[in-house]
Amino acid sequence: MKAAIIGAKILTGPEVSKLSLEELIYRAASAALKETGLAIGDVDQVAIASSDGLDGRAISSMVTAPSVGAYRKSIINSSSSGEHALALAALQIMAGRSRICLVANWAKPSEGPMREVDRLNMDPFFYRPLPLSRTELIGLQTEAMIAAAGADSVAELGTEPQTKGATDAAVVLILASDAVARRRKSPFTTIEGFGWACDSYWRGGDELATMPSLAKAASRAYRMAKIDDPASALDFVEAIDFTPLHLLMICRALGLCTDGNMKEFAGQLADKKTKIRINPSGGLAARDYDFASGLAAVATSHYRLVEGEKKARGLAHAASANAAQANSVFILEAA
Numbered sequence: 001m002k003a004a005i006i007g008a009k010i011l012t013g014p015e016v017s018k019l020s021l022e023e024l025i026y027r028a029a030s031a032a033l034k035e036t037g038l039a040i041g042d043v044d045q046v047a048i049a050s051s052d053g054l055d056g057r058a059i060s061s062m063v064t065a066p067s068v069g070a071y072r073k074s075i076i077n078s079s080s081s082g083e084h085a086l087a088l089a090a091l092q093i094m095a096g097r098s099r100i101c102l103v104a105n106w107a108k109p110s111e112g113p114m115r116e117v118d119r120l121n122m123d124p125f126f127y128r129p130l131p132l133s134r135t136e137l138i139g140l141q142t143e144a145m146i147a148a149a150g151a152d153s154v155a156e157l158g159t160e161p162q163t164k165g166a167t168d169a170a171v172v173l174i175l176a177s178d179a180v181a182r183r184r185k186s187p188f189t190t191i192e193g194f195g196w197a198c199d200s201y202w203r204g205g206d207e208l209a210t211m212p213s214l215a216k217a218a219s220r221a222y223r224m225a226k227i228d229d230p231a232s233a234l235d236f237v238e239a240i241d242f243t244p245l246h247l248l249m250i251c252r253a254l255g256l257c258t259d260g261n262m263k264e265f266a267g268q269l270a271d272k273k274t275k276i277r278i279n280p281s282g283g284l285a286a287r288d289y290d291f292a293s294g295l296a297a298v299a300t301s302h303y304r305l306v307e308g309e310k311k312a313r314g315l316a317h318a319a320s321a322n323a324a325q326a327n328s329v330f331i332l333e334a335a
Helices: 014-018 022-036 060-068 082-094 114-119 134-149 150-157 178-184 206-209 213-227 244-253 259-271 290-306
Strands: 004-013 047-049 074-077 101-108 169-177 187-196 236-238 313-320 327-335
Touching: 004 022, 004 082, 004 178, 004 206, 014 169, 014 178, 022 060, 022 169, 047 060, 047 082, 047 206, 060 074, 060 101, 074 082, 082 101, 082 169, 082 187, 082 290, 082 313, 082 327, 101 290, 134 150, 134 206, 134 244, 150 244, 150 259, 169 178, 169 290, 187 213, 187 290, 206 244, 213 244, 213 313, 213 327, 236 290, 244 259, 290 313, 290 327
Parallel strands: 047 074, 047 101, 236 313
Antiparallel strands: 004 169, 004 187, 101 169, 187 327, 313 327
C-alpha cells in the first residue's frame, strides 16, 4: 500500500502575522479540507510538528492540536520538523492504521527572538553557551562548502545568500491510501519513496560541506522508489537552499552531479540548463517559512504535479535544524 497526497495548503502572506497561532493553524487546516472536499470527520489520524521552543508555548501540542481537529482522534507529534511528521503519517497509511491523515506544520517567527531559539538546537554542554545562530552557522557551512566545491565551481554560482526574510506560515497536507485516493477520482500524487537522516552535533568541515545525512536520506528514498539513476528518473527537484552554492552541494548529495563534473554542473545551474529542472518554483530557503519550510517544499512539489506535470516524478528535499543538520527526501509521482 502506498501513501498518497490528496490535498495541500500553504497559508502565508502579510495578513497571517495578524492571526494568533491557533487561528493560523485552524484556517490552514480548514482550507485544506475544504479544497479537498473533506470534512474533519473524514480524518482518522492527525500528525503535527509542534515544538515548545519554536512555538513559545509549554507543551505546545496541547495548545495547537485542537486547531487541527485532533479532538478524539489519534495524534502523532514530531517536534523536530514537519517533514518528520509527514514520514510518520505516511508510515501510518502504509501500515493500514489510517485511511485519511491530516499533516500540519507552522511557523510564527514574528512572535519571538529566533536567534535565541536557534541556540536550543545546539549541543547543550559545549555549543549552546556560544553566541551562535543560524546566521553564523550558515556562514561556517558556506566556508566549508567553498573549500569542498573548489574555486572554479564557486565562481560559476556565487555565494550570496537568499535575501527573502522569514514569514509566518502554516502548511497542511491531506494523506490517504492510494486505494482511497483512486476512488475519489480527483488528481493526487503518490509518495513513491522517502528517507530521512540526521547529522551529528559535532559537524566538522567535511560534514558541513557534504551533508552526509542528505546522501543517506536520498539513498533510502531512491531504493524505496526503485530508482537507480536519479538524473534520468526525475523530472524536477524542489530543494531547501540557503545560497546557490548550497544548491550545488545539495545536488551533489542527491547524486545529480559528482566531484568530477561539479564545475560543469555549476555552470548549468547558473544558466538554468540542467537536465533536471532544479527549483522550478524559484526555490525555498529554510528561512522563507522557517519551521514550516520542509513541508512547504513537499506541498510545492505536489502542486506542480497535480496542476499540470502529469505522469511526472519529482523530488522534494526538506532540511531542518541548524545549517541543515537533518535532511529528508520524498519522491512524488503524479497519479
